[in-house]
Amino acid sequence: MQPKNKAKIIYPSNNKTSLTSGQRLSAVSQLLIDVDDATVKFGSLTIIDRLSLGIHQGEFVGLIGPNGAGKTTFLRAILGLQELTSGSIKLSGATMSYIPQQGAQYNAIVPISVLEVVKLGCNGSSNKALEALQSVDMAETASKRFNELSGGQQQRVTIAKALASNADIIFLDEPTTGIDERSQREFFALLKTLQEKGITIVMVSHEVDTVLTLVTRVICLNRTIVYDGPPEHFEADKYLPKFYKERHVQLHHHHGEMHA
Amino acid sequence: MFSSITTTEKCMLEIFDYSFMVRALIAGLIVAVTIPLLGSFLVARRYSLIADSLAHVSLAGVGAGLLLGFAPAIAAIPITVAGALILEWLRQKQKVSGEVSLAILMSSGLALAVVFSNLARGANTDFSSYLFGSITTTSWNDVILLAVAAIITIAIIVINYRTLVHIAFDEDSARIAKHRVTLLSYGLTALTAVIVVLSLRIIGGLLISALLVMPVVTASQFAKSFYQTIILAIMTATIAVTIGLVVAFYAGIAAGGAIVLSALVLLVAAMILKR
Numbered sequence: 001m002q003p004k005n006k007a008k009i010i011y012p013s014n015n016k017t018s019l020t021s022g023q024r025l026s027a028v029s030q031l032l033i034d035v036d037d038a039t040v041k042f043g044s045l046t047i048i049d050r051l052s053l054g055i056h057q058g059e060f061v062g063l064i065g066p067n068g069a070g071k072t073t074f075l076r077a078i079l080g081l082q083e084l085t086s087g088s089i090k091l092s093g094a095t096m097s098y099i100p101q102q103g104a105q106y107n108a109i110v111p112i113s114v115l116e117v118v119k120l121g122c123n124g125s126s127n128k129a130l131e132a133l134q135s136v137d138m139a140e141t142a143s144k145r146f147n148e149l150s151g152g153q154q155q156r157v158t159i160a161k162a163l164a165s166n167a168d169i170i171f172l173d174e175p176t177t178g179i180d181e182r183s184q185r186e187f188f189a190l191l192k193t194l195q196e197k198g199i200t201i202v203m204v205s206h207e208v209d210t211v212l213t214l215v216t217r218v219i220c221l222n223r224t225i226v227y228d229g230p231p232e233h234f235e236a237d238k239y240l241p242k243f244y245k246e247r248h249v250q251l252h253h254h255h256g257e258m259h260a
Numbered sequence: 261m262f263s264s265i266t267t268t269e270k271c272m273l274e275i276f277d278y279s280f281m282v283r284a285l286i287a288g289l290i291v292a293v294t295i296p297l298l299g300s301f302l303v304a305r306r307y308s309l310i311a312d313s314l315a316h317v318s319l320a321g322v323g324a325g326l327l328l329g330f331a332p333a334i335a336a337i338p339i340t341v342a343g344a345l346i347l348e349w350l351r352q353k354q355k356v357s358g359e360v361s362l363a364i365l366m367s368s369g370l371a372l373a374v375v376f377s378n379l380a381r382g383a384n385t386d387f388s389s390y391l392f393g394s395i396t397t398t399s400w401n402d403v404i405l406l407a408v409a410a411i412i413t414i415a416i417i418v419i420n421y422r423t424l425v426h427i428a429f430d431e432d433s434a435r436i437a438k439h440r441v442t443l444l445s446y447g448l449t450a451l452t453a454v455i456v457v458l459s460l461r462i463i464g465g466l467l468i469s470a471l472l473v474m475p476v477v478t479a480s481q482f483a484k485s486f487y488q489t490i491i492l493a494i495m496t497a498t499i500a501v502t503i504g505l506v507v508a509f510y511a512g513i514a515a516g517g518a519i520v521l522s523a524l525v526l527l528v529a530a531m532i533l534k535r
Contacts, residue, residue, distance in 0.1 A: 105430045110304040113485035124422045
């Protein structure tokens with residue numbers, strides 16, 4: 001007899017309580033997310049296949065892999081936005097925040113102000129929202145329309161929204177796509193500062209070189225885990241599938257030409 | 261005192277001598293507050309076409325009411341709310357593409373409306389007032405029903421304002437924050453259905469989505485925030501409805517057309533000013 005599929009995300013009883021900053025710094029190795037045998041299928045297509053891993057407090061995880069490797073699906077499954085076909089994800093009760101590509105969702109035809117975007121993270125508290133904007137050096141833009149900001153500024157504002165929600169874990173999905181190089185560097189530096197303050201960061205990115213210099217742990221995904229370990233032991237040639245490596249080289253070549 | 265009143269003012273005051281105009285103005289002003297308020301959330305969610313589809317479904321309900329001898333609104337409300345809930349379900353479950361389901365619902369709604377109204381002999385004149393709006397046919401019952409629905413709608417939006425803004429702009433993040441996204445999404449769509457049905461008399465089913473979208477786009481030219489957009493959209497709609505009703509009264513034309521054209525003039529003016 002086939003065992004019955006179990007597919008569930010297990011929330012703690014009090015999932016609204018975020019960790020205090022003291023807890024964040026002292027409990028560096030606390031397990032926040034426990035993924036066990038997670039599988040997601042769309043019809044007959046397997047997107048992620050029997051994936052198991054744990055994410056701990058204070059980690060900066062770089063999630064890399066080719067297009068269609070299941071990175072975004074995996075993030076969405078952890079966030080409860082994608083149902084698992086089988087397996088389970090246990091969450092510790094830490095507050096989670098999700099930053100998709102370049103704040104596109106706030107660029108609707110109807111304007112929303114920077115302050116209003118950040119207030120979404122803190123149940124409408126203007127003081128808390130302004131504090132969060134100050135912490136990412138964006139307080140002077142509070143009354144502007146969100147879509148008047150540059151891509152880099154928009155991503156700083158979405159980080160402020162995450163901070164306003166007292167996020168313990170911030171998930172980012174290719175956050176610097178379409179952002180100029182200088183803004184990218186500043187944005188990555190901001191993420192590093194947040195991680196040093198004890199906030200856990202999980203970032204999907206195609207900027208492999210940058211990811212390797214920034215993160216404390218690399219997870220290379222291609223439906224299942226290809227590599228999971230420290231960035232210094234990650235060998236791009238060995239773990240990245242050939243077509244992804246070629247694309248990476250092409251991008252670098254193109255990039256080099258542009259700067260030549 | 262009256263000697264200082266100009267001819268134009270006399271003409272304006274003359275409107276209030278007619279009780280049907282008083283009813284039309286009250287109903288129009290309720291519509292002018294409620295529809296752009298709903299419209300701001302719907303346009304932000306890229307739901308503009310949903311209102312159009314619901315308006316067409318509501319016409320099918322009106323046709324069914326005329327055919328079966330019910331009060332058209334009584335028949336149209338449950339049918340339109342059911343249509344709204346099915347649309348929201350299709351969208352949430354991603355069963356079919358949004359565009360396709362809207363197109364099917366819109367054309368089926370209008371087809372049913374035409375067939376029902378043809379079968380309901382002698383009711384065609386009444387039906388055309390639901391298509392394009394009519395100031396003479398709005399009864400006190402219509403006004404009272406509309407006022408009650410508007411108060412309920414405004415109260416629900418005010419109470420759930422922050423969550424609705426969160427859902428309108430960032431549904432994923434609202435789900436992660438454990439807001440009642442599904443319930444409020446169904447609720448907002450159902451409220452839109454009810455308001456659409458009750459506004460048919462004034463604006464008309466074929467023109468109602470214009471009042472839902474145009475004032476919001478006009479307001480978006482100048483607003484710096486979502487809150488400002490709502491306030492400016494309501495102000496724009498109030499001006500458009502007032503001008504439209506007065507023009508409809510003096511020119512003897514359908515109220516819906518006059519209101520929507522007024523809204524269009526304001527939108528074009530806003531776009532020119534913004535350039």
